[in-house]
Amino acid sequence: MLAYKNQSKTPLSSLGEFGLIDHLTNTFAIQNKSTLKGVGDDAAVLQLKNKTLITTDLLVEGVHFDLTYMPLKHLGYKAVMVNLSDIYAMNGNATQITVSIAVSNRFTLEALEELYAGIHLACKNYKVDLIGGDTTSSTTGLWISITAIGEAKTEDITYRNGAKPNDLLVVTGDLGAAYLGLQVLEREKQVFAVNPKSQPELDRYTYLVERQLKPEARKDIIKILKNLKVKPTAMIDISDGLSSEILHLCKQSNVGCDLYEDKIPLDQQVISTCEEFNMNSTTVALSGGEDYELLFTISPSDFDKIKGNPNLTIIGHMTAKNAGVSLVTRANQRIELTAQGWQSI
Amino acid sequence: MLAYKNQSKTPLSSLGEFGLIDHLTNTFAIQNKSTLKGVGDDAAVLQLKNKTLITTDLLVEGVHFDLTYMPLKHLGYKAVMVNLSDIYAMNGNATQITVSIAVSNRFTLEALEELYAGIHLACKNYKVDLIGGDTTSSTTGLWISITAIGEAKTEDITYRNGAKPNDLLVVTGDLGAAYLGLQVLEREKQVFAVNPKSQPELDRYTYLVERQLKPEARKDIIKILKNLKVKPTAMIDISDGLSSEILHLCKQSNVGCDLYEDKIPLDQQVISTCEEFNMNSTTVALSGGEDYELLFTISPSDFDKIKGNPNLTIIGHMTAKNAGVSLVTRANQRIELTAQGWQSI
Numbered sequence: 001m002l003a004y005k006n007q008s009k010t011p012l013s014s015l016g017e018f019g020l021i022d023h024l025t026n027t028f029a030i031q032n033k034s035t036l037k038g039v040g041d042d043a044a045v046l047q048l049k050n051k052t053l054i055t056t057d058l059l060v061e062g063v064h065f066d067l068t069y070m071p072l073k074h075l076g077y078k079a080v081m082v083n084l085s086d087i088y089a090m091n092g093n094a095t096q097i098t099v100s101i102a103v104s105n106r107f108t109l110e111a112l113e114e115l116y117a118g119i120h121l122a123c124k125n126y127k128v129d130l131i132g133g134d135t136t137s138s139t140t141g142l143w144i145s146i147t148a149i150g151e152a153k154t155e156d157i158t159y160r161n162g163a164k165p166n167d168l169l170v171v172t173g174d175l176g177a178a179y180l181g182l183q184v185l186e187r188e189k190q191v192f193a194v195n196p197k198s199q200p201e202l203d204r205y206t207y208l209v210e211r212q213l214k215p216e217a218r219k220d221i222i223k224i225l226k227n228l229k230v231k232p233t234a235m236i237d238i239s240d241g242l243s244s245e246i247l248h249l250c251k252q253s254n255v256g257c258d259l260y261e262d263k264i265p266l267d268q269q270v271i272s273t274c275e276e277f278n279m280n281s282t283t284v285a286l287s288g289g290e291d292y293e294l295l296f297t298i299s300p301s302d303f304d305k306i307k308g309n310p311n312l313t314i315i316g317h318m319t320a321k322n323a324g325v326s327l328v329t330r331a332n333q334r335i336e337l338t339a340q341g342w343q344s345i
Numbered sequence: 346m347l348a349y350k351n352q353s354k355t356p357l358s359s360l361g362e363f364g365l366i367d368h369l370t371n372t373f374a375i376q377n378k379s380t381l382k383g384v385g386d387d388a389a390v391l392q393l394k395n396k397t398l399i400t401t402d403l404l405v406e407g408v409h410f411d412l413t414y415m416p417l418k419h420l421g422y423k424a425v426m427v428n429l430s431d432i433y434a435m436n437g438n439a440t441q442i443t444v445s446i447a448v449s450n451r452f453t454l455e456a457l458e459e460l461y462a463g464i465h466l467a468c469k470n471y472k473v474d475l476i477g478g479d480t481t482s483s484t485t486g487l488w489i490s491i492t493a494i495g496e497a498k499t500e501d502i503t504y505r506n507g508a509k510p511n512d513l514l515v516v517t518g519d520l521g522a523a524y525l526g527l528q529v530l531e532r533e534k535q536v537f538a539v540n541p542k543s544q545p546e547l548d549r550y551t552y553l554v555e556r557q558l559k560p561e562a563r564k565d566i567i568k569i570l571k572n573l574k575v576k577p578t579a580m581i582d583i584s585d586g587l588s589s590e591i592l593h594l595c596k597q598s599n600v601g602c603d604l605y606e607d608k609i610p611l612d613q614q615v616i617s618t619c620e621e622f623n624m625n626s627t628t629v630a631l632s633g634g635e636d637y638e639l640l641f642t643i644s645p646s647d648f649d650k651i652k653g654n655p656n657l658t659i660i661g662h663m664t665a666k667n668a669g670v671s672l673v674t675r676a677n678q679r680i681e682l683t684a685q686g687w688q689s690i
Contacts, residue, residue: 036396040597041505042434042582043400043495051381052397055388056477056492058445062484089387100403100490132401134490139407145445145479145490147401150388160386237387252385 010109044131053150055086061141076118083148085217089237092152102138163234163253167297169316174265179288181212232296241289256319263315355454389476398495400431406486421463428493430562434582437497445490447483508579508598512642514661519610524633526557577641586634601664608660
């Protein structure tokens with residue numbers, strides 16, 4: 001199937017911890033002037049202008065990823081994206097990461113080289129420096145803990161708590177594809193379990209599978225907003241699903257929200273695959289998660305600046321807190337949003 | 346025995362991820378002006394003067410700690426110390442940490458409260474702010490990933506690579522006690538396994554056990570050095586044992602070293618317990634690790650400033666690289682140092 005087939009097998013113990021770190025990180029070049037000292041001392045040394053942004057995520061095998069269908073290179077890439085996305089959600093620029101991993105003895109040097117090839121590609125594509133980390137053994141499985149560092153000018157930083165009633169709710173890209181990609185991969189895994197000679201049928205789901213296996217953090221949006229001279233009033237990234245993130249914005253900004261079902265952007269593969277899987281595409285978009293798109297609010301006076309931009313979709317507007325957080329359905333029904341989708345499902 | 350006995354049992358699932366983070370972190374007060382935004386957004390926001398220092402460590406149950414004799418509160422405290430020690434080893438001031446944990450469902454809310462009580466105490470004692478993290482489920486055991494952030498003036502930062510021939514090699518505190526503490530606890534664990542009614546005999550080993558279970562990072566030394574107007578030419582913290590750290594300094598500074606066996610500072614409990622356990626106290630100091638003392642080099646012209654200071658012991662001097670890295674024994678023999686202790690053991 002898609003599992004990483006490792007031909008050569010060098011045990012990790014043959015290098016020792018420091019030899020292993022050297023081996024895995026010596027191809028990483030420093031790309032940012034703000035990195036004064038990267039890997040190799042007790043701590044990295046940075047010279048960050050403006051304000052410093054810090055975020056961290058921990059990914060656990062069997063909880064966050066399944067190596068049966070997640071190639072290690074893709075996993076490395078995605079683990080970096082998950083963290084950078086949080087820096088962009090502050091309207092900042094990601095500049096450095098640390099990467100700590102714990103691995104059981106079933107992983108070989110060649111497997112870790114694949115993982116770090118993905119981390120390396122992500123660093124290169126997003127102009128981020130690997131500046132440190134920790135490598136240790138694990139009693140079971142693979143664990144990846146990444147911390148991302150970024151910077152932003154004080155006046156640019158966008159928190160979750162700045163949304164006002166009447167602000168427009170905007171989302172980037174489209175939603176639900178990463179979750180459906182996971183469903184497709186899980187189905188193929190089941191088929192493979194029954195018949196190991198079967199070949200995966202993924203041609204019709206390429207976009208979905210790519211969104212699950214190789215998401216991209218929306219660095220481009222930060223530049224687009226700057227060029228449009230739009231500063232969001234509040235922003236968050238979509239890791240847990242649209243519903244959950246809207247509720248965070250509303251809670252922290254002390255406002256309500258009307259979200260319009262017919263405005264939620266869906267790719268054609270999401271619509272057709274939802275039909276095939278007999279799933280509701282709105283539920284998938286609201287609860288799916290892992291899209292790593294940005295969700296933000298803007299002042300209504302900024303409407304003209306963003307309208308017609310193919311990267312941005314207005315999906316609702318903020319309201320007074322006592323109006324609640326609602327999904328307005330295609331049938332013009334108003335339903336209370338919950339973190340799992342909606343209340344009355 | 347010493348295992349954490351949990352009476353009340355609230356399952357973690359009863360709070361949800363965001364409720365759990367809120368519950369565990371709401372008692373943490375912000376103590377540093379440089380922390381503009383801590384827990385609660387996509388990323389924390391810091392305003393760091395001077396240069397930024399970043400370090401990270403990953404601790405794994407069954408690899409780095411054993412909850413049979415490590416109380417969770419102590420574990421939380423120690424996990425923070427391990428990271429702060431790396432910031433002090435750069436001659437910097439630690440200001441913030443992030444804490445990510447993964448826990449299996451055998452851990453209750455009350456268990457995590459104990460862990461965070463230790464983290465809280467460490468933050469309070471060392472004036473460090475908890476600014477973020479991640480909480481997730483684990484397939485097995487407990488995992489703690491901490492990143493520490495600090496700051497230092499450019500002219501104060503001390504790397505591993507600045508030692509010169511004739512510089513004096515200095516160590517803080519005393520060595521080997523943490524490793525022997527672990528041996529004592531392991532022995533009591535074996536006794537308990539055979540006879541669960543036995544009471545641990547730890548009275549004679551209080552210093553050793555405390556050094557293992559509740560180490561302190563040497564923040565005080567950074568202040569002492571500043572007051573003495575001594576800037577080390579190179580510095581590292583002792584996490585893996587004196588030998589390994591000396592070899593790091595020598596390799597990165599491109600120098601050799603003569604280490605004098607009779608100068609290595611040992612507590613009386615280390616000496617008496619080594620006799621009881623029939624171990625060589627020099628081997629224990631060289632290879633034991635987990636002492637979290639600082640090891641540094643100073644210019645010979647600074648000798649007068651540090652001599653007689655009870656916190657600091659001169660244990661050797663640096664040499665030309667081609668002279669090698671040697672232990673000079675009490676019998677005045679010269680033996681090549683290796684990461685595991687010495688070559689000819």
